[in-house]
Amino acid sequence: MSEEYAAIFKEEAGELLEELETALLELDERPEDMKVLGRIFRAMHTIKGSGAMFGFDDIADFTHHVETILDRMRDGKIYASKKLINLIFASKDYIAKMLDSASGGKTVDRDVGEKIIFSLQALIDAGESGADTIPVASESATNRVAEAGAVIHYRISFRPSTEFFLASMDFDALHCDLNEIGECSILGKSDGSIDEYISGEKEAFWEILLHTSKGINEIRDIFIFVENIADVQIVEIGEENDFETAEVKKLGTILVERGYVGSEDLVAALNTQKPIGKVLVEKMLVSPEKVDLALAEQQVMTKKRQNKIESVSRIKVAAEKLDYLINLVGEMVVTQARLSQASVGHDNVELSESVEEVERLTSELRDCVLNIRMLPIGTTFSKFKRLVRDLSAELGKEIDMVTEGAETELDKSVIEQMGDPLVHLIRNSIDHGIELPEERQAVGKSRRGIIRLKAEYSGANVVITVEDDGKGLNGDSIRKKAIEKGFITSGADLSEEDIFELVFGAGVSTAEKVTGVSGRGVGMDVVKTIIEGKLKGAVNVTSRKGKGTIITIILPLTLAIIDGLLVKVGGTHFVLPLSQVEECVELTNEDVERFHGRHLYPVREQLVPYVNLREFFSIAGDELDLRQMVIVNLNGDRFGMVLDDVIGGHQTVIKSLGWVYRNTEGVSGATILGSGEVALIVDVANLIKHAQIEELPREAIF
Amino acid sequence: MNGSDIEGMVKKMGTSTEEAISIQYLSFFLRGEDFAVEITKVREVLDVTTMTKVPRMPDYITGVINLRGTVMPVIDLGHRLGMAPLEKTVNTCIMIVELQVEGDETVEMGVLADAVQEVLDLSGDDIEPAPKIGSGLNTDFIKGMGRYSKKFMIILNLDKVLSTEGEILLRDMPAEINK
Numbered sequence: 001m002s003e004e005y006a007a008i009f010k011e012e013a014g015e016l017l018e019e020l021e022t023a024l025l026e027l028d029e030r031p032e033d034m035k036v037l038g039r040i041f042r043a044m045h046t047i048k049g050s051g052a053m054f055g056f057d058d059i060a061d062f063t064h065h066v067e068t069i070l071d072r073m074r075d076g077k078i079y080a081s082k083k084l085i086n087l088i089f090a091s092k093d094y095i096a097k098m099l100d101s102a103s104g105g106k107t108v109d110r111d112v113g114e115k116i117i118f119s120l121q122a123l124i125d126a127g128e129s130g131a132d133t134i135p136v137a138s139e140s141a142t143n144r145v146a147e148a149g150a151v152i153h154y155r156i157s158f159r160p161s162t163e164f165f166l167a168s169m170d171f172d173a174l175h176c177d178l179n180e181i182g183e184c185s186i187l188g189k190s191d192g193s194i195d196e197y198i199s200g201e202k203e204a205f206w207e208i209l210l211h212t213s214k215g216i217n218e219i220r221d222i223f224i225f226v227e228n229i230a231d232v233q234i235v236e237i238g239e240e241n242d243f244e245t246a247e248v249k250k251l252g253t254i255l256v257e258r259g260y261v262g263s264e265d266l267v268a269a270l271n272t273q274k275p276i277g278k279v280l281v282e283k284m285l286v287s288p289e290k291v292d293l294a295l296a297e298q299q300v301m302t303k304k305r306q307n308k309i310e311s312v313s314r315i316k317v318a319a320e321k322l323d324y325l326i327n328l329v330g331e332m333v334v335t336q337a338r339l340s341q342a343s344v345g346h347d348n349v350e351l352s353e354s355v356e357e358v359e360r361l362t363s364e365l366r367d368c369v370l371n372i373r374m375l376p377i378g379t380t381f382s383k384f385k386r387l388v389r390d391l392s393a394e395l396g397k398e399i400d401m402v403t404e405g406a407e408t409e410l411d412k413s414v415i416e417q418m419g420d421p422l423v424h425l426i427r428n429s430i431d432h433g434i435e436l437p438e439e440r441q442a443v444g445k446s447r448r449g450i451i452r453l454k455a456e457y458s459g460a461n462v463v464i465t466v467e468d469d470g471k472g473l474n475g476d477s478i479r480k481k482a483i484e485k486g487f488i489t490s491g492a493d494l495s496e497e498d499i500f501e502l503v504f505g506a507g508v509s510t511a512e513k514v515t516g517v518s519g520r521g522v523g524m525d526v527v528k529t530i531i532e533g534k535l536k537g538a539v540n541v542t543s544r545k546g547k548g549t550i551i552t553i554i555l556p557l558t559l560a561i562i563d564g565l566l567v568k569v570g571g572t573h574f575v576l577p578l579s580q581v582e583e584c585v586e587l588t589n590e591d592v593e594r595f596h597g598r599h600l601y602p603v604r605e606q607l608v609p610y611v612n613l614r615e616f617f618s619i620a621g622d623e624l625d626l627r628q629m630v631i632v633n634l635n636g637d638r639f640g641m642v643l644d645d646v647i648g649g650h651q652t653v654i655k656s657l658g659w660v661y662r663n664t665e666g667v668s669g670a671t672i673l674g675s676g677e678v679a680l681i682v683d684v685a686n687l688i689k690h691a692q693i694e695e696l697p698r699e700a701i702f
Numbered sequence: 703m704n705g706s707d708i709e710g711m712v713k714k715m716g717t718s719t720e721e722a723i724s725i726q727y728l729s730f731f732l733r734g735e736d737f738a739v740e741i742t743k744v745r746e747v748l749d750v751t752t753m754t755k756v757p758r759m760p761d762y763i764t765g766v767i768n769l770r771g772t773v774m775p776v777i778d779l780g781h782r783l784g785m786a787p788l789e790k791t792v793n794t795c796i797m798i799v800e801l802q803v804e805g806d807e808t809v810e811m812g813v814l815a816d817a818v819q820e821v822l823d824l825s826g827d828d829i830e831p832a833p834k835i836g837s838g839l840n841t842d843f844i845k846g847m848g849r850y851s852k853k854f855m856i857i858l859n860l861d862k863v864l865s866t867e868g869e870i871l872l873r874d875m876p877a878e879i880n881k
Contacts, residue, residue: 331771572754617757657756657766659809660775665758670766670773678754678766678773690758 006102008227009054013099016043016217020092022382024085028389031080040088041070042215047095049221059098065117066091069124084123089386091116151182152236154219156208160230165198169226171206177222182212319412322373329362329369330561330653336362337651337674366561374557375415377455377464378406383419384426388451391430398437398448399430405455410462414555417534418464421527425466425551426451428524433470433549443546445469461537461579464553473543475499500541501635504528531555532685533668536562536577538635564652564671566679567630568645570619573679575652575671580684582631582638584646589625601640603631610640611691613682616666632684639688654681665690724825727848729855730797730815732780736855737815738822738848743860745798745810747818750790761787764814767796774798776812777864783839793817803865811864824848829857 023039030036044067052060066088072078094116097108156178160169178184187209192202210219216234223232281288336358343355381403392399410418434440434449441447452467475496482488482502504524531537537555556562556579564575585603587610595601599610610629614621629640652671657664668683727738753765753776762781766773776796778788788794796812803809832844837856845857 334771572757619757655773657773658775658811659803659807660763660777660811661756661759661766664756667756670754672768672771672773676768677752678768680754680756 004228005054005225006056008224009050009056010099010103012050013047013059013095016047017092017096017099018382019043021089021386024089024092025382025385025389027080028082028085031085034074037070037074037080038215041067041074042217044070046215046217046221049218050224053221053224056098056102059095059102062091062098062113062117063095065120069120072124078123087116087119087123089390091120151211151213154210154212154216155187155235156206156210156219157233157235158206158208158223158230159232160197160204160226162198162200163229164226165194165204167229169229174222174226175208178208178210178219181214181218181222182210184208184210184212322412325369326373329366330655332362333366333561333651333653334672334674338676341674370411370561373412374409375412376407376409377415377418377462378403378408380415380419380422381406381453384422384453387423387426388430391427392434395431396436397430397434399434400448400450402450402452403454404452408455408457408462409557410455410555411557414535414557417530418553418555421530421553422453422464422466424524424527426453429466429468429470429549433468433472435471439471458554462555462557464555465550466553467548467550469548472545472547472549473500473503473541474545478502497540497542497636500543503541504539532635533683536579536668540635562652562654564650564681565630566647566650566673567628567641567643568647569613569617569643570621572617572619573647573673573677574613574643574667575650575679575681576630576632576641577681577684578649580632580634582633585629585631585640587627587629587640587642599640601629603638603640606638608638608640610642611687612642614643616687616691634684634688639684641682641684641687650679652681724823724828727822727824727857728797729819729822729848729850731793731817731819732783732815733785734816736819736853738824738855738857739797739799739860740857741821743799743801745800748796748798748812750794750796750814764788767812769798769812774810774812776814779813779815779863782863783843788814788816791816799860801861801864803861813860813864822848822850824850 020040020043023036023043026036027033027040044063048060048063048067051057051063069078069084070088073080073084078084090112094108094113098113100106101108158171158174160171175184175186185208187207189206190197190202190204192204196202197204212219216236219234220232223230223234226232340355340359343351346352385401385403388399388401429451434451435443435445437447440449450469452465454465454467456463478499479488479494479502482499482505483490485505487502487505488494504527528539531539531553535555537553539551539553541549541551543549556577563578565578565581567574567576583603585601587601591601599612600607601610602608608631613619614623624644627642627644628646629642630646632639632641650671650673654669655671657667657670664683666683666687667680668686669681670678671681673679726741728741728744729736729738731737748769751767753767755765756763756775762778764776764778766775768774781787793816795815795818797815797818798810798812800808800810828849829846830849832841832846834841837844839856843859843863845859848855848857
C-alpha cells in the first residue's frame with residue numbers, strides 16, 4: 001500500500017480517535033444516550049474498515065473486538081457500565097499507540113491489547129448470560145435503537161478527473177458498493193464515453209441519491225480510493241425516523257406521505273435546483289396553500305440542518321501552507337507601510353488614493369488571514385476532561401469538570417503551546433486543590449469537587465481561568481518553602497498576593513508530600529515561563545482558604561502580529577508590546593537627582609522602579625536631558641522603561657531573530673519598519689528578570 | 703565533513719564524469735588573509751546595508767539586517783576567528799551562507815568579509831589536509847588548505863566555526879599575549 005494512503009489513514013484515524021474520546025466522555029455522563037453510542041460505533045467501525053483496507057491488520061483485528069461489544073450495546077444487550085467505558089477508553093488509547101508505532105513510534109505492548117480483548121470478551125459473555133445486563137426501559141430503548149439505525153438521505157456528487165479513467169477505474173464498481181450499504185438511485189449523469197472523458201472533451205459526473213442507515217464515514221470509505229482523483233461531495237439532505245425530529249420532515253417527504261405527489265416526481269424535482277415547493281406548484285402537482293403549510297412545518301428544522309451542511313463544507317489545509325500565507329501577508333503589511341510612507345512626499349491624488357486603498361485591503365487581508373489561524377479552544381478541552389476523569393479516579397476523588405467558552409478562538413500556535421501549562425494547572429487542582437470526598441463532607445461541602453475551565457474574550461486578549469472549589473493555597477506553607485529556597489527572607493513583609501505569586505518560583509510546592517502527580521515544585525514555574533515568555537501573556541493566582549483557588553491567564557489573541565509602541569534609544573528603534581504599556585511620562589535630570597540616582601520615580605503617588613534602556617542595552621551616546629519613561633505593567637507590577645523618544649503606535653509583524661539569537665536577553669524578536677530598518681521587540685518580562693539579576697549583588701553588599 | 707571527505711567526494715565525482723573533477727570555492731579576504739568556502743554554502747553576496755545591533759550579545763555577532771523582508775543575523779567572521787573587529791571599507795560585503803547546525807537544521811546567516819575575491823575550481827590535488835599545528839586555528843574548523851596560483855588559502859568549515867557554542871577564541875592571541 002502506498003505511503004500516501006497510509007498517511008491519509010493515519011490522519012483520519014487520529015481525528016476519529018479524537019471524536020471517539022469526546023463521544024466516550026459524553027457517554028460517561030449519559031450512559032443511555034443511544035445517539036452518542038452510535039457515534040462511538042461509527043468511529044470504531046470506520047477505523048476498523050479503513051484499517052483493514054490499508055493493511056493495518058493489527059488495528060483492524062483489535063478494533064473488531066471492540067466493535068463487537070459496541071454492537072451489543074447498541075442492541076441494548078449490554079449496559080454501558082463504568083467498567084465497560086473504562087475498557088473502551090483503554091482500547092482507544094491502545095489503538096492510538098498502535099497507530100503511533102505504525103508511524104515509527106515505539107512498539108506496543110501486545111499484552112495490553114490482549115488483556116483488553118480478554119476483559120471485553122468476559123463482558124460480552126456475561127452480557128449474553130444476562131448477568132451484567134441492565135434492561136433499559138423497554139419502550140424508549142426500542143425507539144432509540146431504531147433511531148441509531150435511522151435511514152438518512154445523502155446527495156452524492158461525484159466528479160472524477162481524467163486520472164480516474166486513466167487509472168481504469170469504473171463507476172459501476174462504486175455504484176455496486178453504494179448499493180450494498182443502502183438504496184441508491186442515480187439522479188443524473190454525464191453522457192460521454194470513457195475516451196471523451198479521458199481526452200477532456202466532456203466532463204464526467206454522477207449525481208446520486210443514497211438512502212442508507214450508515215453514517216457519512218461509511219460512504220466516504222467507498223470513495224476513499226478515488227479521493228485524490230475525483231471530486232466527491234457528500235451532503236446529508238435529510239433524516240427519516242429521527243426520534244427528535246420526526247415531526248419536522250422534509251417538505252418533499254411530507255408531500256409524498258400525504259399523497260400529493262409521487263416519489264418519482266419528487267426525485268425529478270429534487271434534481272432541479274429550484275426550491276422544491278415552487279417547482280411542485282409550477283408543475284401543478286400541488287396547490288400553493290398546501291406547500292405553505294408544509295413549509296411552516298419544515299422551517300423549524302431548517303436552521304439545524306444548515307449547521308450540518310456547513311460542517312461538511314469545510315476544507316482541510318496543511319498548517320505549513322497557512323504559515324506561509326501568514327508570512328506573505330506579514331511581508332505585505334511591511335511593504336504597504338513603506339509604500340504609504342513613500343507616497344507622502346508626492347502631491348498626487350491618484351497615487352495617494354490607490355495607496356489608501358491598498359492600505360485598507362492589506363489590513364482586511366491581514367485580519368482575514370489571522371482569523372483563519374484561529375481555532376476554538378474547545379478542541380483542547382476534551383483532553384482535559386479525560387485527564388480529570390482518569391486522575392480523580394486514580395486519587396479516589398470525585399470531581400466534575402465544567403468547561404465554558406469552548407468556542408473562544410485563539411491563534412493555533414497559542415492553543416498548541418497552552419496545552420502543557422493547562423495540564424499542569426489542572427493536575428495541581430486535582431491533586432492538591434480538591435480534597436477527598438470525606439474531607440469535603442467534613443467541612444460541609446458537597447462530596448464532588450468542581451474544576452471550572454473557562455475561556456472568554458476581553459478586548460484584544462483571551463482570559464482563561466482555571467478554578468477549583470478545593471481547600472485553597474496554604475500561605476504559611478508557601479512562605480516556609482520560599483524561605484527555605486531563599487526566595488524571601490524570614491522577616492519579609494508580604495501581602496497575601498505576593499505570597500501566592502511565590503508559587504510560580506522554581507521549587508516551591510505547596511504539596512505536603514510528593515506524589516506521582518504533582519508536588520515536586522516544577523510545573524508552576526514552567527507555566528509562568530511559557531505564558532509570559534513564549535506567549536506574551538500574564539498569569540496570576542488568587543485563593544481563599546477553604547474556598548478554592550482561581551488561576552487567571554491572560555493571553556494575546558495572536559502572536560504573528562501585535563500592536564506595538566515604537567520607541568527610540570540612540571539610533572536604535574525598539575518596539576514595546578502595547579498590551580503591556582500603561583502610560584508615558586517624562587523624566588528629567590532633576591528627577592533623577594531627587595532620588596539620588598536611584599532608579600525610582602513616583603508616578604501617580606506610587607514609586608515605580610525603572611530600567612534605563614540605554615544602560616541596559618549598552619547603547620552608545622549621551623543621555624538626553626529630557627527623557628521619556630514608558631510605564632509597563634507586568635502582572636500588576638509597574639516598571640518604567642527610560643528611553644529617548646516615543647514615536648508612536650506600530651503594527652508589528654513579528655519576525656524571529658533566528659538561531660544565532662536564541663539566547664538573547666531583553667529582546668524576543670524583530671520587526672521591519674517602513675524605512676526598511678530592523679527594530680527589536682522588547683521582551684518586558686525577560687528584561688525585568690535580567691535587570692533584577694544584575695542588581696542582586698549590589699543589594700547583597702548592604 | 704573534513705578534508706579527506708572532500709577528497710573522497712572529488713574522486714567520486716571524477717569517476718562519474720571525465721572532466722569535472724573539481725569543486726568550486728569562493729575565496730575571500732579576512733584582514734588580509736585568504737580564506738575560502740565551498741560555493742554551494744554561499745547563497746548570495748551583498749553590500750553592507752543598515753545594520754541593527756542586538757544588544758547584550760557577543761561582539762562578533764554584529765547585528766541584523768533586513769534582507770528583502772527577512773531578518774538576517776550577521777556575524778563578523780574574522781572577529782569570530784580571533785582577529786581584530788572588522789573595519790568597514792568600500793570592499794566590505796556580506797556573504798549569505800547556509801549552515802547545518804545541531805543535527806539537520808538549516809539556518810541562514812550573513813558573514814562579513816573584508817572583500818570577496820573570486821570563484822575558484824579546486825581539485826582534490828589542490829587541497830592539502832588541515833595542518834595539525836601552526837595555523838593557529840582549531841583543526842576542526844579547517845577543511846583543508848587550498849593551493850591556487852602559488853597562494854595558500856584556508857578552506858573553512860563554516861558549519862563548525864559558526865555553530866560551536868561560546869565565545870572561544872580560536873586562534874592563539876598575538877605574540878605579546880603569549881609572552
